[in-house]
Amino acid sequence: MKFTIIIPAFNAEKYIKEAVESLINQTLDFTQYCEVIIVDDGSTDQTGAICKSYRDLYPGNIKYIYSENFGPGNARNLGLEAVSEDTDYIGFLDADDYLSEDTLKEVSSFFNKNTEVQLAVIPIYHFENTDTPHRLNYRFEKGTRVIDITKEYKAIQFHIGGCFFKSQQFVGQGKYRFRKDLMFWEDAYLINTLLMRSKRYGVIAEPKYYYRKRSEKDSLVDLAWYKKSRYTDVLRKCYKGMINESLRLFKRIIPYTQFLIIYHLKLFLYPKNNGIIFKVLDKKEQEEFFQLLAELLQTLEPKYIKIQDMGKIYKDYLLSLRKNGWPYQPAKKSLGQHNVKLLYSKYRGLYWKIQGLFINEVYKMKADDQLFIKRDNKTIYLPKENLPYKNRVIWGSVIRDYENTGFEAKVPINWYKFQFGIKTSNRTYLLNEVNLINRTLKRLSLID
Structure with missing residues (x-):
C-alpha cells in the first residue's frame, strides 16, 4: 500500500512548507508509504529552492520537477508521468493547502474496505481569510460511505484537492490525463468524466482538506x-x-x-x-x-x-x-403579483416594530407611491426608510431597484395579522398577507 501525492506549485514560497509538512507528519509512516511529486510550474520566487531542500532531506520519497509555466493541469500531468510503478493510490494537494494528519490512514482504510471504488474524497474546510466548511460538505453528514451519482444527483464533486484515485486510473497508456486545452476547470472536467463512467465514489468523513482562502485574493481561482x-x-x-x-x-x-x-x-x-x-x-x-x-x-x-x-x-x-434567450427579459407579472419582503419584525411593549422592502423586477417604485398594511377595514400607511441595499445588477440589467422601496414602522400589538398593499397614482393593489406571531414562532423554533 503506497500513496503518491502530486503538488503543482507556482510562486508558493509562503505556503509550500505547510503543504509538504502535512504529508511528512501523517500518522501513516511517511518514509515507508508516501511519495510526493512537486511540479514547479515556472515559479520566480523561492519555491524551487524550498522544494529542493525537502527533496534532499527525503531523496527516497520526494521528487522535484521543474516546468515552464503552462498551468496546473499540465503540471499535474507531468507529475502523473513520474508516479512510481508500485503506487496504489494517487492524491492531489495544492501548494497552498494542507491535509489533516490522519488523512492517508483513513483513505487507505476506506479503499481496503471498498475495493471496487475508484475515487474517494474528503471534506474541505476553508482557512485564513475565512473559517468555514465547504458548501458541498453536506455529502459527509451521513458519515463515510459510497455515493451513487445516479441516485444522489446533488452529491457533486469539483475540487481536485482532497481527491484520491486508484492508481490504475492514471498509470499506463491511454489512462486519464488533465486536458491541456483548459486553463480553468480542468480538474472538475477530469473528475466528472471519471464519475459519469464509474457512477460511484467514496466520501470519507473523518479527515480534512484545508483549503486556503487567501487574504490577498491572488489565488489562481481568484485571478481566473x-x-x-x-x-x-x-x-x-x-x-x-x-x-x-x-x-x-x-x-x-x-x-x-x-x-x-x-x-x-x-x-x-x-x-x-x-x-x-x-x-x-x-x-x-x-x-x-x-x-x-x-x-x-x-x-x-x-x-x-x-x-x-x-x-x-x-x-x-x-x-x-x-x-x-439573450438579452435578458424580466418576467411579465402584474404589479399585484409581487410581494413585500419583511426583513425584520419584533414586538416592543404594545407595538410591533417592522422593517421591509417592496420587491418588483418590472416596476420602479416612485417617490409618491405608498405602501400600507390593511386589517379588516383599517389601513396604516408605512413611512418610507432608506435601507442600506444596493441595486442588484446582472450584466447591465437592473434586477432589483431598491430606491423608494424601504419602510420602517411601529404597528399596534393586536395588528399581528395583516395584508400589505401599494397605492400608486392611479390604482391600489393588495399584496401578500403576513402573520407576525407565526413568523416569530417559526424564528424561535429555528433557534432551538
Whole structure:
C-alpha cells in the first residue's frame, strides 16, 4: 500500500512548507508509504529552492520537477508521468493547502474496505481569510460511505484537492490525463468524466482538506476571472463537454450533470464576479458568451435551476434566459403579483416594530407611491426608510431597484395579522398577507 501525492506549485514560497509538512507528519509512516511529486510550474520566487531542500532531506520519497509555466493541469500531468510503478493510490494537494494528519490512514482504510471504488474524497474546510466548511460538505453528514451519482444527483464533486484515485486510473497508456486545452476547470472536467463512467465514489468523513482562502485574493481561482479562458471556453469546452459525455454514456443529460453545471455557472451571476466580464471580453466576445449561455440553459431542465441554493433573483434570471434567450427579459407579472419582503419584525411593549422592502423586477417604485398594511377595514400607511441595499445588477440589467422601496414602522400589538398593499397614482393593489406571531414562532423554533 503506497500513496503518491502530486503538488503543482507556482510562486508558493509562503505556503509550500505547510503543504509538504502535512504529508511528512501523517500518522501513516511517511518514509515507508508516501511519495510526493512537486511540479514547479515556472515559479520566480523561492519555491524551487524550498522544494529542493525537502527533496534532499527525503531523496527516497520526494521528487522535484521543474516546468515552464503552462498551468496546473499540465503540471499535474507531468507529475502523473513520474508516479512510481508500485503506487496504489494517487492524491492531489495544492501548494497552498494542507491535509489533516490522519488523512492517508483513513483513505487507505476506506479503499481496503471498498475495493471496487475508484475515487474517494474528503471534506474541505476553508482557512485564513475565512473559517468555514465547504458548501458541498453536506455529502459527509451521513458519515463515510459510497455515493451513487445516479441516485444522489446533488452529491457533486469539483475540487481536485482532497481527491484520491486508484492508481490504475492514471498509470499506463491511454489512462486519464488533465486536458491541456483548459486553463480553468480542468480538474472538475477530469473528475466528472471519471464519475459519469464509474457512477460511484467514496466520501470519507473523518479527515480534512484545508483549503486556503487567501487574504490577498491572488489565488489562481481568484485571478481566473480576469482571463478570457474563464468565460466562453468554460461554456463550450467544459459544460457542453459534460453534456456531450452524458449523452454519449446515458443517451440523456442525467440529473447529476444538470445540477453540476447549474451549481457552477451561478458563480457568473454573483455581484463580485458578474461585472468583470466587461473588462475582459470585447463586445463581440461578450455577445458570444451570453448567447451560448442562453443556448446551454435551454438544454437543461428548469427543475435544476429552481432547486439550487441561491437567491430568487438568480433563479429568475436564469429561468428567463432559458425561456426567452439573450438579452435578458424580466418576467411579465402584474404589479399585484409581487410581494413585500419583511426583513425584520419584533414586538416592543404594545407595538410591533417592522422593517421591509417592496420587491418588483418590472416596476420602479416612485417617490409618491405608498405602501400600507390593511386589517379588516383599517389601513396604516408605512413611512418610507432608506435601507442600506444596493441595486442588484446582472450584466447591465437592473434586477432589483431598491430606491423608494424601504419602510420602517411601529404597528399596534393586536395588528399581528395583516395584508400589505401599494397605492400608486392611479390604482391600489393588495399584496401578500403576513402573520407576525407565526413568523416569530417559526424564528424561535429555528433557534432551538
